[in-house]
Amino acid sequence: MFLGDLMPTFNHLFLCCLALLAVVLAFAVTPxxxxxxxxxxxxxxxxxxxxxxxxxxxxxxxxxxxxxxxxxxxxxxxxxxxxxxxxxxxxxxxxxxxxxxxxxxxxxxxxxxxxxxxxxxxxxxxxxxxxxxxxxxxxxxxxxxxxxxxxxxxxxxxxxxxxxxxxxxxxxxxxxxxPSSSEYARLLREKMTLERLLANGGWGPSVSSSSLAAGASGAGVVALRDRLVAMGHMERSATQTYDVTIQAAVQRFQQAHGLTADGDAGAATLAEINVPAASRLQQIIVAMERERWMNRPRGERHVWVNLVDFSAAIMDNDSVTFQTRSVIGATGSGRQTPEFSDVMDHMVINPSWFVPRSIIVGEYLPAMQRSRDAISHILLTDGNGRTVNRGNVNFSNYTARTFPFSMRQPPSSRNALGLVKFMFPNQYNIYLHDTPAKSLFAREIRAYSHGCIRLNDPFEFGHALLAAQEADPEGYFQRILNSGTETRVNLVDPVPVHIVYRTAFTHTTGQLNFRRDIYDRDSRIWNALANEGVAVRAIGG
Structure with a gap:
């Protein structure tokens, strides 16, 4: 082999050595x-x-x-x-x-x-x-x-x-x-699923009809069918008639959105069906932020009150062991139920109702100024709790600031609190209780109270709580109830209470649920998140 044949190899090795030397020199710094x-x-x-x-x-x-x-x-x-x-x-x-x-x-x-x-x-x-x-x-x-x-x-x-x-x-x-909660993991999964769906056009065209019911046919039914399929409430179908399959799918949709599940696509149902997928994504993102605000143990047994679901549940190890309908604070200013967590430590059977000062001076005093016998079923009391004869009071002499009396409604079936209240003492004077106004529980939107939470099945709720400490919780509860005497019953193991507001939530079965933002809270939260740079996105794959 001639030297000329080796030159390319030598040149390559020489250049490599120079490069290596440069690297060594670059790092060979003095101490x-x-x-x-x-x-x-x-x-x-x-x-x-x-x-x-x-x-x-x-x-x-x-x-x-x-x-x-x-x-x-x-x-x-x-x-x-x-x-x-x-x-x-x-x-x-x-x-x-x-x-x-x-x-x-x-x-x-x-x-x-x-x-x-x-x-x-x-x-x-x-x-x-x-x-x-x-x-x-x-x-x-x-x-x-x-x-x-x-x-x-x-x-x-x-x-x-x-x-x-x-x-x-x-x-x-x-x-x-x-958050390590199962709810957060399920919301995250649903968010990713909806983002992929959004990348492929979401749920398709909205339904333009004002209402649809069994037997209807035409373009509105087709649009309804296609959206129900895209939402996962029914299997693919070629039907153009509002048949039993569509009716059952509408019922499933209604149940998942807190609507009366009658199977008819009326105005309220269609309004919810036509909510865009992007808006539902916003609700999920807000729910995830809310879940982060509660990123701490909730208690193996706890009470979960979802205001916009109008329900109160007893949870044991993340499973619902009792649930009942609820009525919450009215949407007007000053009546909305706040969101917070506290601990329930007792219940009162046959309670008196001590009227909040805001109701006394805002509602009852003006009524008694018009007629001293107004609201006669509620007692007027002095600072020591003694009953005051209304005939001796000139209500016109007082203003909301100077009115010196309190008011109390004694135990009875007409009592505003019904026959039992569940106490978790808090600065907002919010608690769960019975009510004589039972007809309100049949309504779809149940926002009527001054802020407290009324229960549709308060006795059964009490039985479920007492089951942890009484061999015969129903018998124990009923004996006190039948006595007619106001009685405090302490919970041996106090139970955490979480009053929440979730317009998007899941069940352990995986069913994604949405509710209406009746207090306009989630829209405000979304706007604040968007101001921080949070955005709805669509992802492929």
Missing amino acids: QAAAAQTTAFRQAVAEGAARDDVLAEFYRAREFEGIWTGATELDRARRNALLAALAGAGDHGLPAAEYDPQTLMARLQAANTPAQKGAMEVEMSRLFLSYANDIQTGILTPRSVVSEIRREVPLRSRLEYLQGFLGSTPASYLATLP
Whole structure:
């Protein structure tokens, strides 16, 4: 072999050696240079973290050593885990643009100097804390959006987020941040399903008819049939007549939307059928945010009152063991039932009704000023609870501010609270109770009270609660009831009560349900989420 034949090989090896030498020289920094780079990095971290007390404390304890931007395998694992979690932020209804992993990667790659890397180190920690808070306890502060939401959100310590992350496998820790409830998982699944459906045209054309019923035919029935098929309420069909198959599908739809399940597609039913898929997605996203606000144990046994479902249920280990219809606060200002959680510790059988001050001066005082015998079934009482003779009172002498009396309705079947009330003492004076106004439970929309929650089956509700502590709960309850005496019955094991507002929710069977936003709360929450960058999306696949 001639030397000329070897020249291409030598040239290639020579160039490779030069390239390797350049790499070696690039990293072969002197100890003094390495120390200077470390100092510059830590100085940048210290400066960047100084604007945030938690980050400053965290990095100060580490002598401003990084956790994200280094070259170790653990640093890479942390970076990759965070980037992967941020890529899924939109799945959870978080503002995807704020957590854009591609932009973050580009910024990391562009950080060449120690100072730039130090700045990115702090930025990644700040982004991690924002993501952890958003996905675990929500984006919004509920009461700042809707004043009637009095829920205390279980916020976590930001420092504990960082310390917990450092003490765990990165990907595993991030996977634990979203709510672990079965409801959240089901809502997430339904959200993804609806997003894929939206990418393929949603539920198709709306139904233009004003109403449809059995025996109808034509284009309106076809549009109704197609939407019911797309929504999953019936199998594919070629029928153009409102037959028993469509009627049964309409009933299933009505049941899933809190409507009277008569099988007729009247105006109210068609209004709900024509709600766009994108609007239903908004409801699911709001429900997921609401679930994050309640990301704490609810109690193995608890009472779950969904205001817009007009129902109250006793839950045992996430299963409904008793459920009844409810009447909630009227939609007018000052009467809407607030949302909060508390603990029920007793019930009162044969209760008196101590009339709230707002009702006394707002409703009853004007009536008694017109006629002192108005509302005569309710007693006027003084500061010591003694009955006052109305004949001795000139009601016209008083205003709402100066009226000195209280009012009490004694136990009776006519009592506004009925014959039993269930108490979870709270600053809002809200509780569950019986009512003599039974006819209201037959209505579809049941918002009529001053704020308290009336139960359709209060005795049975009481039996179910007492079953945990009485061998014969029904007999025990009835003996007290028949005595006619006002009696407090303590619950041996107090039961958490959660008053919620869910226009989108699931059953353990997987059935997705929607309800009407009667207090206009979810629309306000959605608008606030949209202002934070949350958006409805359609995804392929």
